[in-house]
Amino acid sequence: MSARDEIFASLRRSLHVSGAEGPRRAAAESRLRENPRGVVPQRGNLPRAERIALFKRMAESAFASVSIVENARAVPAEAARWLRDNNLPATLRRGADERLADMPWRETAVAVSEGASDGHDLNGVSHAFGAVAESGTLVMTSGADNPTTLNFLPDNHIVVLSADDLAGDYESIFDWLRARYGKGMMPRALNWITGPSRSADIAQTMLLGAHGPRKLHIVIVDEGTGLL
Amino acid sequence: MSVHANPTSPHFKDNAHKALGDPQLQQAMGKLRIGFTAARAASAARLPEFEALRDSARDIKNHTLANLDLYLEAYEKKVVEAGGHVHYARDAAEARKIILDICKEKGAKTVAKGKSMISEEIALNEALDAAGVRPIETDLGEYIIQLRGEIPSHIIGPAVHLTKDQIEAEFRKAHTHLDKDRNLEEPTSLLAEARGVLREKFLSADIGLTGANFLIAETGSSVIVTNEGNGDLSQTLAKTHIVIASLEKIVPTLEDASQLLRVLARSATGQELSVYTTFSTGPRRDGDPDGPQDYHVVLLDNGRTSMIGTEFQEMLRCIRCGACMNHCPVYHAVGGHAYGWVYPGPMGAVLTPSLIGVEKGGLLPNASTFCGRCEAVCPMRIPLPKMMRHWREREFERHLTPSVQRAGLGAWAFFARRPALYRLATRIGMGALGFMGRNKGRFSKLPFASGWTQMRDFPAPEGETFQAQWKRERGGR
Structure with missing residues (x-):
């Protein structure tokens, strides 16, 4: 008997089932099909402007910094300012995302290179799939547009987020993922990021910059809401 | 021989004695007492739905366990559809062999490891070492204890038992290629040094191995939760990603995973969410510039399917x-080390006898005051004290309890079943003790109670039993 068969046999013996029971199968299949929502905290259930404010507050409490700009064309200047203010070299690495490619990087002094990171890039910029106000969490999807290595290898990470893609809760993000990739389908890697990397493994003292980015800067593009 | 193959759990009492006399350990533990508990309480208080989420999390796991065979099948199907491989391991030896075979097939020299308690449970590092494959722990705490040849003393803070000075000494001993006069005074300089040393290892590792906090049946995804990003570097940079997980990590859907994620970090560190929550589904896709080319999941039973249907x-x-x-x-x-095997604390006191046998792990469920705080804070509402009591019963039934203790329990039971005799005996006992201690109000020595009086005085009773007082008070009304 194979290990697989023996494990299933042991499991079904303990559960007193054969695995062929119709109602059990129907219940499991329906849960997988309908993906019912559980308890969704009301914290993120807010009108747009307040949702953005909550996201900013939560991300900052996780030690990210957050700026809001009026349109996508303003992103390069904001990225250049942040690099300058943090005494970082004016270099950035990005993926093939068209939203990033269309930004006027040449109007700044920032030298932008393209592709995944091999571990030698000091600064990276990515575009988020979305974000969650409830916990100040960015949602990143893998692929050529925004390579996963850029989320982890550069010392400093700038992430651009469109305010339209900011959800109140994780469950809304799941709906958007299903709309993009299909029910039951996922990108290879889905990275939720809440602040820069940290560790408390040395004498229970929280320190930033363990293995991932030491600094995380979020630029929210918020067009036409009159917030500014 | 290592603690994996030869647990020191049967020597819990000696271990505990040594731990109590270890000043560095006591210094480190003093900090933990305050930090984690305050952080959890604050984060639970910030979320009005926290208690409802605990109920929801409990119900999801109960439902999943009751249908685990079906969700396992669904999960397996999705992993294969995404181009991954699923392996089943009945026990630790089988799991080690599956992983070693993959290493051999890939010609692997090094394995970068994210933090995994299951890898500890199956003693993977020793097996890899023996086969000439170098395991590199990349979680900072795991890295530190790997340098020291220790097992984790805490399931989320493996090096929580160490002080900063101990870690500095370990780094100086291990990182001999660095300037020996370098300043490591600040914890940040230790962190920076570990980051530099491990970065090279991430980039050159042949295989990335991680555990899984959850496996999602709906999508075939494995989920890891970290604060450092080490698990992500391990699994993203290597050509092959191996996930090792026990089979009860399955949850049905993404929505179910988010219910559990909402209670996980808050209960652990008091964070709203850990820094990195990563859902991995199969190997690199067409057009992907990064990510592993192979994706394997090893599902471990190791006695768990037999726990289903039991207390x-x-x-x-x-x-x-x-x-x-x-x-x-x-x-x-x-x-944590006093517990003598992989899982410490209350969860370890219940799990260890299940996994290594009550003969070896039977002392652990006795290491409890039954204060009930573990159950009160458990996000999954696991009745830990009740299960420790079940183990004590089993231990007693199997005559594993020491004879003095058995005799004591037997004597107590004799009186407890005879209320009149019990009242008489306690009245005489309390009266005598009250009389003898009437001057000082305490005893510095008592027969059969040296374990207590060695460290502190025993307060003298008032001379009357509670039942007698109760009768008098009530009778007076």
Whole structure:
């Protein structure tokens, strides 16, 4: 008997089932099909402007910094300012995302290179799939547009987020993922990021910059809401 | 021989004695007592739905366990559809062999490891070393204890028992290629040094191995939760990603995973969410510039399917947050290593006898004051004290309890079943003790109670039993 068969046999013996029971199968299949929502905290259930404010507050409490700009064309200047203010070299690495490619990087002094990171890039910029106000969490999807290595290898990470893609809760993000990739389908890697990397493994003292980015800067593009 | 193959759990009493006399350990544990508990309480208080989420999390796991065969089938199907491989391991030896075979097939020299308690449970590092494959622990705490040749003393803070100075000494000993006069005074300089040393290893590792906090049946995804990003570097940079997980990590849907994620970090560190929550589904896709080319999942049973249907089934709800040990007065006093095997604290006291046998792990469920704080903070509402009591019963039934203790329990039971005799005996006892201690009000020595009086005085009773007082008070009304 194979290990697989023996494990299933042991499991079904303990559960007193054969695995062929119709109602059990129907219940499991329906849960997988309908993906019912559980308890969704009301914290993120807010009108747009307040949702953005909550996201900013939560991300900052996780030690990210957050700026809001009026349109996508303003992103390069904001990225250049942040690099300058943090005494970082004016270099950035990005993926093939068209939203990033269309930004006027040449109007700044920032030298932008393209592709995944091999571990030698000091600064990276990515575009988020979305974000969650409830916990100040960015949602990143893998692929050529925004390579996963850029989320982890550069010392400093700038992430651009469109305010339209900011959800109140994780469950809304799941709906958007299903709309993009299909029910039951996922990108290879889905990275939720809440602040820069940290560790408390040395004498229970929280320190930033363990293995991932030491600094995380979020630029929210918020067009036409009159917030500014 | 290592603690994996030869647990020191049967020597819990000696271990605990040594731990109580270890000043560095006591210094480290003093900090933990305050930090984790305050952080959890604050984060639970910030979320009005926290208690409802605990109920929801418990119900999801109960439902999943009751239908685990079906969700396992669904999960397996999705992993294969995404181009991954699923392996089943009945026990630790089988799991080690599967992983070693993959290493051999890939010609691997090094394995970068994210933090995994299952890898500890199956003693993977020793097996890799023996086969000439170098395991590199990349979680900072795991890296530190790997340098020291220790096992984790806490399931989420493996090096929580060490002081900063001990870690500095270890780094100076291990990182001999660095300037020996370098300044490592600040914890940040230790962190920077580990980051530099491990970065090279991430980039050159042949295989990335991680555990899984959850496996999602709906999508075939494995989920890891970290604060450092080490698990992500391990699994993203290597050509092959191996996930090692026990089979009860399955949850049905993404929505179910988010219910559990909402209680996990809050219960563990008091964070709203850990820094990195990563859902991995299969290997690199067409057009992907990064990510592993092969994706393997090793599902471990190791006795878990036999726990289902027993009084220990509820233990399989555990999501390994560590809240039970963070709130345990026994754990606070002796630390994790005293428990003698992979899982310490209250969750370890229940799980260890299940996994290595009550003969070896039977002392652990006795290392409890039954104060109930572990159950009060467990996000999955696991009745840990009740299960420790079940183990004590089993231990007693199997005559594993020491004879003095058995005799004591027998004598107590004799009187407890005879209320009149019990009242008489206690009245005489309390009267005598009250009379003897009437001057000082305390005893510095008592027969059969040296374990107590060695460290502190025993207060003298008032001379009258509670029942007698109760009768008098009530009778007077």
